[in-house]
Amino acid sequence: MKTTQQLEKQLKRHSKAAKLEIWGKVVSFSALLLIVAVVVGIIGFVASKGIATFTSNHVNLWDFLTEKKWNPGITDANGKPEVGALPMIVGSFLITILSAIVATPFAIGTAVFMNEISPNKGAKILQPVTELLVGIPSVVYGFIGLSVVVPATRAIFGGSGFGILSGTCVLFVMILPTVTSMSVDALRAVPRYYREASLALGATQWQTIYKVVLRAATPGLMTAVVFGMARAFGEALAVQMVIGNAALMPGSLVDPAATLTSVLTTGIGNTVMGSLQNNALWSLALVLLLMSLVFNLIIRLIGRKGRLQ
Amino acid sequence: MNPKTQNKIAIGTLYGVAGLVVLILLALLGYILVSGLPQLSWHFLTAPAKAFLKGGGVGVQLYNSFYLLILAMLISFPIALGAAIYLYEYARDNWVTTTIRTAIEILSSLPSVVVGLFGFLFFVVKLRLGFSILSGAFALTFFNLPLLTRSIEDSLRTIDLSQREGGLALGLSRWETITRVILPAAVPSILTGVILSAGRVFGEAAALIYTAGQSAPALDFTDWNPFNISSPLNPMRPAETLAVHIWKINSEGIMPDAKAISSGSSAVLVLAILIFNFAARYLGKRLYKRLTSA
Amino acid sequence: MSKKHWWQAIGAVIIVALGIFAYQTRQVSHAGESITAVGSTALQPLVEAAGEQYTGEHLGTFINVQGGGTGTGLSQIQEGAVQIGNSDLFAGEQKGIKAAALIDHRVAVVGITPIINRKIGLKNLTTQQLIQVFTGQVTNWRELGGANVPVVLINRAQGSGTRATFEQFGLTNHRSKTAQEQDSSGMVRQIVATTPGAISYVAFSYVNSTVQSLSLNGIKPIEANVKTNRWRIWSYEHLYTKGQPHGLTQRFIQYVQSPAIQKTLVRQLGYLSPDQMKVERDVHGNVTRLEGGKS
Numbered sequence: 001m002k003t004t005q006q007l008e009k010q011l012k013r014h015s016k017a018a019k020l021e022i023w024g025k026v027v028s029f030s031a032l033l034l035i036v037a038v039v040v041g042i043i044g045f046v047a048s049k050g051i052a053t054f055t056s057n058h059v060n061l062w063d064f065l066t067e068k069k070w071n072p073g074i075t076d077a078n079g080k081p082e083v084g085a086l087p088m089i090v091g092s093f094l095i096t097i098l099s100a101i102v103a104t105p106f107a108i109g110t111a112v113f114m115n116e117i118s119p120n121k122g123a124k125i126l127q128p129v130t131e132l133l134v135g136i137p138s139v140v141y142g143f144i145g146l147s148v149v150v151p152a153t154r155a156i157f158g159g160s161g162f163g164i165l166s167g168t169c170v171l172f173v174m175i176l177p178t179v180t181s182m183s184v185d186a187l188r189a190v191p192r193y194y195r196e197a198s199l200a201l202g203a204t205q206w207q208t209i210y211k212v213v214l215r216a217a218t219p220g221l222m223t224a225v226v227f228g229m230a231r232a233f234g235e236a237l238a239v240q241m242v243i244g245n246a247a248l249m250p251g252s253l254v255d256p257a258a259t260l261t262s263v264l265t266t267g268i269g270n271t272v273m274g275s276l277q278n279n280a281l282w283s284l285a286l287v288l289l290l291m292s293l294v295f296n297l298i299i300r301l302i303g304r305k306g307r308l309q
Numbered sequence: 310m311n312p313k314t315q316n317k318i319a320i321g322t323l324y325g326v327a328g329l330v331v332l333i334l335l336a337l338l339g340y341i342l343v344s345g346l347p348q349l350s351w352h353f354l355t356a357p358a359k360a361f362l363k364g365g366g367v368g369v370q371l372y373n374s375f376y377l378l379i380l381a382m383l384i385s386f387p388i389a390l391g392a393a394i395y396l397y398e399y400a401r402d403n404w405v406t407t408t409i410r411t412a413i414e415i416l417s418s419l420p421s422v423v424v425g426l427f428g429f430l431f432f433v434v435k436l437r438l439g440f441s442i443l444s445g446a447f448a449l450t451f452f453n454l455p456l457l458t459r460s461i462e463d464s465l466r467t468i469d470l471s472q473r474e475g476g477l478a479l480g481l482s483r484w485e486t487i488t489r490v491i492l493p494a495a496v497p498s499i500l501t502g503v504i505l506s507a508g509r510v511f512g513e514a515a516a517l518i519y520t521a522g523q524s525a526p527a528l529d530f531t532d533w534n535p536f537n538i539s540s541p542l543n544p545m546r547p548a549e550t551l552a553v554h555i556w557k558i559n560s561e562g563i564m565p566d567a568k569a570i571s572s573g574s575s576a577v578l579v580l581a582i583l584i585f586n587f588a589a590r591y592l593g594k595r596l597y598k599r600l601t602s603a
Numbered sequence: 604m605s606k607k608h609w610w611q612a613i614g615a616v617i618i619v620a621l622g623i624f625a626y627q628t629r630q631v632s633h634a635g636e637s638i639t640a641v642g643s644t645a646l647q648p649l650v651e652a653a654g655e656q657y658t659g660e661h662l663g664t665f666i667n668v669q670g671g672g673t674g675t676g677l678s679q680i681q682e683g684a685v686q687i688g689n690s691d692l693f694a695g696e697q698k699g700i701k702a703a704a705l706i707d708h709r710v711a712v713v714g715i716t717p718i719i720n721r722k723i724g725l726k727n728l729t730t731q732q733l734i735q736v737f738t739g740q741v742t743n744w745r746e747l748g749g750a751n752v753p754v755v756l757i758n759r760a761q762g763s764g765t766r767a768t769f770e771q772f773g774l775t776n777h778r779s780k781t782a783q784e785q786d787s788s789g790m791v792r793q794i795v796a797t798t799p800g801a802i803s804y805v806a807f808s809y810v811n812s813t814v815q816s817l818s819l820n821g822i823k824p825i826e827a828n829v830k831t832n833r834w835r836i837w838s839y840e841h842l843y844t845k846g847q848p849h850g851l852t853q854r855f856i857q858y859v860q861s862p863a864i865q866k867t868l869v870r871q872l873g874y875l876s877p878d879q880m881k882v883e884r885d886v887h888g889n890v891t892r893l894e895g896g897k898s
Contacts, residue, residue, distance in 0.1 A: 017482040024484030025399060031391025035454050039412040042419065042427050042451065073698065073761055109326030117323055126327065128586060129334050135508020135582035137552045140575045143559060144340060151797065160755045160798045162783060173333060181505065185463055204316035234420040236515055237556065245784040256783045261420045265515065266786040268426065269672020270762030275699030277762060285423050292415050434684045439639065440669050522669045524651055534625045547667050559789060567789065
């Protein structure tokens with residue numbers, strides 16, 4: 001016979017399911033903690049290295065952001081090192097925005113086609129192709145850019161063919177699959193009855209797509225575009241091969257230019273840890289980090305506004 | 310213009326856009342395969358690379374790519390899965406969650422060369438792992454985690470809320486609902502995410518240059534003891550992958566047939582991803598059938 | 604315990620047992636000495652090939668050769684994280700490096716030549732003209748008697764050994780104006796070959812029929828002229844160690860400097876051996892004549 005104590009114990013004990021619940025929560029939470037630790041670690045690492053340019057090498061932050069000469073190895077007439085990052089910042093922004101502007105209509109158009117107009121063909125042809133293309137390494141994109149896009153640009157516009165235009169072309173193709181497949185996910189997340197309700201009200205297919213589906217999916221589509229922009233922004237090897245890597249203010253779209261990533265990748269192996277040249281490159285990485293933060297915040301704001309309306 | 314003509318024009322334009330995209334993508338694939346396929350032969354796929362003579366292959370690099378991919382996925386998938394589950398199923402929607410999401414997104418936009426250098430200073434130098442597959446796998450994990458977490462979270466989001474309510478109504482705990490109901494339903498979508506990120510990992514070069522290294526010592530494919538330095542399974546040996554190999558021979562390659570090797574390697578890379586995609590798709594379908602007993 | 608648990612336990616035991624078995628039966632000889640050499644990507648093929656030969660002849664050793672760039676090589680050897688730092692430059696020329704603590708082992712000499720696109724139609728320039736081209740005073744090849752195409756400068760990355768050597772000896776310490784930068788010789792050659800009006804510079808071994816190498820002041824960029832310093836744009840390739848090398852590091856460096864490598868690999872890879880030089884150059888660029896060819 002069971003005593004009341006035993007009974008009480010038995011009743012108060014966590015059930016198997018409850019134990020499992022706690023276990024699952026702890027495990028998944030520690031996984032998240034780990035990622036947060038990684039993020040904090042890398043961001044802290046880049047920040048501490050990047051800030052050293054301004055603290056231990058005494059470079060003026062304003063000069064860094066607005067000067068146009070990038071020669072960390074030498075000093076100018078006043079004995080200050082030439083670390084003006086403006087040309088790279090402009091280059092990065094230009095190339096990212098241009099490629100996003102070109103890629104967005106294509107990507108969303110394709111996604112709408114795959115999800116709304118012809119799901120069959122979409123699933124059979126477009127989806128495998130886009131997924132495959134996400135996997136093509138940037139080195140390969142860079143070399144195709146070098147052997148196809150650059151000569152084409154040179155033939156049409158003259159000059160050396162290296163520059164923002166070639167970079168935009170390559171990035172456009174590179175981010176297209178990413179943006180497309182994420183846009184498809186965004187469209188898929190729109191509940192079916194939205195479409196049915198719209199069609200039942202007598203709207204045409206295009207009206208349904210334009211006025212209902214795209215509106216409802218706006219935050220998701222925005223995220224897709226940001227994601228593409230983030231990829232374009234952080235892309236190094238492919239861009240570096242076609243942009244020309246000249247740390248000059250871009251005069252036109254077909255002049256050689258440089259991006260933050262291209263200068264970073266080209267220079268990092270040639271500098272010594274802890275030296276000004278090295279720190280200056282880490283400062284570029286820090287700018288990269290901060291700029292993607294700004295991008296993220298802007299898009300979040302837009303997404304929130306879209307939801308409120 | 311009446312809505313019907315408008316509709317026709319718009320749909321027609323969308324057809325055109327989709328067609329154009331397919332055309333661009335096919336041209337790209339065609340270019341890689343046409344210039345690369347003639348280089349392929351059994352010898353090319355299995356022979357070790359040569360530093361400066363003609364006739365080297367990519368056997369070791371190809372194997373390294375797969376091994377590194379599997380290791381990196383083994384490490385990153387459970388972490389990403391756990392984090393995504395917590396973020397979507399448990400975490401409250403407050404500023405902490407938003408901050409974490411933003412941080413993850415920022416991490417994913419960092420250039421991989423920065424991740425690679427961080428991996429170099431931390432794993433290779435500080436933890437004394439040396440230039441090794443393990444260092445490379447950790448660096449790839451860093452590179453992969455944000456991507457994978459995001460895509461798994463998106464997969465969870467596509468599962469209808471009613472499924473969760475159904476699970477809870479049947480008296481399952483939240484964790485049981487997640488593992489028995491939500492995850493099986495989300496498998497095909499999660500798998501797509503895993504394929505996409507695996508593709509990126511497979512082709513990643515910049516993060517590996519400073520971690521897994523750029524040299525591929527010859528392997529002894531009869532020796533499967535992971536403690537031997539020439540064993541293919543040894544996680545502590547330096548390992549150049551196919552993507553790093555392409556990068557290296559394109560930049561400093563001095564073998565006379567560098568161009569042929571790089572276009573051949575590109576084709577191998579694309580083919581490998583192709584096969585990988587089809588296999589994963591097939592498995593995903595079968596898995597879906599089994600798990601949902603449909 | 605349920606059936607499932609039993610299977611899990613058995614699986615775990617088998618894995619552990621296999622692990623122990625593998626550890627016990629590992630080849631002890633192969634886990635012997637190993638060293639790591641990091642740095643210059645230009646020097647990597649030579650050290651790698653020499654390392655393969657050496658480990659082939661001396662079982663139980665392992666030489667791990669990695670690229671990463673001269674700067675990486677020097678900073679890693681300075682911190683003692685690796686055994687050998689490969690460098691295209693004298694350690695004293697690299698900012699942030701305390702050269703006194705490092706010991707220099709010269710293993711090869713590399714000659715560097717300007718290259719131009721073939722369609723320009725020039726084969727010779729004076730040093731003065733070369734400086735005018737690289738500082739932007741001459742913007743069209745017509746001004747120097749070539750074809751009517753604008754000059755397109757292509758530089759190596761800032762801090763690269765090839766660029767430092769070229770600016771010091773080719774441009775007599777004039778700095779090139781800011782222009783396109785590429786971080787590898789293969790890429791530079793490809794761009795020069797395909798871009799009208801392009802000019803850059805590469806090591807001798809990268810020159811092939813797709814580009815035109817330039818004579819300077821009538822002196823041809825050939826090895827015979829490098830040996831006597833008549834062709835002045837050349838530099839040493841260095842293996843740096845922190846303090847005196849010992850053990851495998853010392854044996855390997857001696858091996859690379861021995862005739863077995865110097866007479867074969869070094870020359871096959873398009874380098875000159877320091878033994879062939881009739882002159883010697885120090886970190887400040889001062890040249891001294893060598894008696895009998897060997898120091």
